[in-house]
Structure formats: structure tokens, C-alpha cells
């Protein structure tokens with residue numbers, strides 16, 4: 144048992160209440176036994192472990208801040224713990240709890256929330272978040288081509304969505320579509336068993352292989368007006384969800400670095416070359432310290448953002464810089480970790496190859512490094528470089 148085994152070098156966890164700390168450790172232990180030992184196999188097979196869903200439901204952790212009244216720091220550290228165990232399972236939760244549940248909590252009317260949230264919180268119904276399109280990625284605000292047309296008491300949806308996590312098996316998906324009447328992007332809760340909905344798994348990914356991402360086609364799908372999210376009436380409304388979930392992805396970048404640090408340090412201590420452990424060489428120690436510095440600076444930034452979120456919320460540019468900065472540090476950290484494992488760093492049996500590859504998805508989703516830099520750049524110069 145080495146000191147600083149959990150990578151929390153400046154004891155940020157002490158900022159949690161003792162109840163939250165106990166809960167975090169309970170979930171961490173669960174992830175260490177139920178998820179981490181199996182994660183490389185799920186990743187290699189490219190299959191999502193559906194049997195895990197009722198067991199995660201038993202943990203009763205969906206919506207930790209809004210429903211359970213926990214701090215944003217607890218929610219962030221919890222998400223980092225999921226990522227430390229396996230980024231694919233963390234992303235499944237990030238989609239169901241962050242993007243999907245967040246859309247309903249932020250944009251649905253009180254009556255809609257009352258009808259839908261109980262099944263979402265208990266994970267009886269699993270959700271997905273359908274915003275990105277084949278032709279609308281970074282420019283998703285202008286690039287939304289999926290249409291919604293009002294027809295009496297119904298809406299008719301037509302179009303295509305790409306990359307939608309969980310959507311091959313989810314019960315529901317929130318679809319963002321452009322209302323042909325006023326040209327605004329609106330949000331709809333779509334039951335995936337309805338005629339006109341089809342989802343095809345995206346194959347051959349080199350990252351997040353156990354997450355099921357889908358290409359969705361909406362072909363004349365008809366839903367009642369009660370499934371139009373009452374508060375989702377323009378892209379500004381969609382952005383209210385992204386502002387929060389971008390922070391969750393930055394927490395994933397923290398968890399990803401904690402995982403890389405853990406695997407690399409353990410390996411360096413155990414692996415012998417030239418008759419000594421790798422960890423005894425100065426260059427290797429320097430690399431481990433660089434990994435730790437990156438991880439802890441990312442964590443420190445996120446702790447402050449969690450405080451801001453507790454006090455009313457982070458601004459767009461504050462979330463954007465956090466996502467850009469932590470994912471850039473993550474890329475450096477996982478590359479160092481992969482190098483420390485030498486040849487074994489490219490085999491998933493040693494975890495690091497999976498951590499290394501998964502980092503690439505985190506770097507690009509929920510706004511790429513460039514787009515989050517441009518959001519921050521606009522805030523500090525007063526000039527928009529991307530519109």
C-alpha cells in the first residue's frame with residue numbers, strides 16, 4: 144500500500160462531508176470489484192455489459208445533486224471514479240444521467256418531469272441524447288437539419304443523428320430537431336419503440352468500444368405534443384444542458400488521468416529492468432511526477448468549478464476552458480503512462496492501452512478541444528472566431 148494510492152495528492156476529498164466521503168468510497172469499492180476487472184474484456188468484445196444496469200440501479204446514484212441533494216464536488220468525484228474503473232461504463236452513465244436526465248430536469252415542464260423522472264432515476268428506463276448529426280458536429284447549432292413539423296396535436300420528426308450513445312438499446316432518446324415553422328431547435332422525448340425510429344450501432348471504434356454509439360434515422364416519426372419538452376425551444380435552451388455536461392466530461396478527464404497514474408505507477412514499481420524496478424530510475428520518476436502534476440492541476444480546477452456550480456453555476460467559458468484544459472493534460476498523461484508500460488502499453492490486458500485509446504473520445508466529444516478553446520477565446524477577447 145503506497146502513499147497517495149488514490150492520486151488525491153492534496154486531499155481534495157476532505158472537502159466532502161463525511162457522509163459523501165463514505166458513499167464515494169462505497170461506490171469506488173463496488174467499481175473496483177464489479178467493473179474494473181472485467182472492463183478490458185467488454186472493451187475487446189465491443190459489447191456493453193447490460194447485466195450491469197440493474198446493479199448500477201441498486202446503487203441509487205442517478206442525479207446526485209438535484210435529486211439526492213449532494214454537492215457538485217461529490218457528483219464530479221463520483222463520475223471520475225466511474226471513469227477510473229472504466230470510461231465506457233462512465234460514458235454510459237454520462238449519457239443516461241448527465242445528457243439525458245439533465246435534458247429532462249432542465250428543459251421539461253414540472254408535469255412532464257413528474258411523469259418521466261421516477262423511471263429515469265430508478266433506471267427502469269434508459270435514455271440517450273440525440274443532438275449531433277452526420278453533417279452537424281462542431282457546428283451543431285447551425286447544422287441541425289433534422290426537422291420537426293407540427294401536425295394538429297402531433298409532431299412529425301424526419302432526419303438523421305450520429306454518434307448517439309446508448310441509442311441502440313435505450314428506451315427513450317431526447318431528439319433535438321428544427322421546427323420548420325420558426326426555424327428554432329426544439330427538444331422531444333422519443334420512445335424508441337415507435338414506428339419511424341431506427342438505430343444502427345457504429346462499428347470498428349478504437350475508443351470507448353463497449354459504449355454503443357448509434358446512427359439514428361427518423362422517418363416520419365409521430366409523437367404527441369406532450370412529448371415536446373416545454374422548455375426546449377431554441378438552441379440556447381439546449382446549451383443550458385451542455386454547459387453542465389461539459390463539466391462532467393472534464394471530470395472524466397480527471398478520472399482518466401487517475402486511472403493512468405494508478406496503472407503506470409504500479410507497473411513501474413513492479414517491473415524490473417537492469418536489475419532494479421523501473422520506478423527507481425530518475426527519468427521514470429520524473430514522468431510519473433509529470434502525470435501526477437497534470438492530474439492534480441486538472442482536479443484542482445474542477446474542485447473550484449464544483450464550488451461555482453454549488454453557488455449558482457459556471458459560465459459557458461468556464462466550462463469550456465475546463466473541458467479544453469483537462470483533456471489536453473489528459474492526453475499528455477495517458478501518453479506518458481503508455482510509454483512507461485513499454486510494449487505492454489499497447490496490449491489491453493494491461494489496461495493502459497484501453498485508457499490511452501479512450502482518452503481520444505473524451506478529447507473530441509461534447510465540443511472538441513478547438514471548439515472549447517474558441518468559446519474561451521471569445522470570452523477573453525470579445526471576438527468570436529468561429530461564427
Ligand code: FAD
Nearest residue numbers: 272273274275280281306307308504508509510511513529
Ligand atoms: P467536426 O465538427 O467535423 O470537427 C472535425 C475537426 O475540425 C475537429 O478537430 C474540430 O475541432 C475541428 N473544427 C471544426 N470547426 C472548427 C473551427 N471553427 N475552428 C477550428 N477547428 C474546427 N453527440 C450526441 O449528440 N450525443 C451523444 O451521445 C454523443 N456521443 C458521442 C460519443 C463519441 C464516442 C463520439 C466520438 C462523439 C459523440 N457525440 C455525441 C458527438 C460529438 O459531440 C461530436 O463528435 C463532436 O462535437 C465533434 O463533431 P464532429 O465529430 O462532427 O467533428
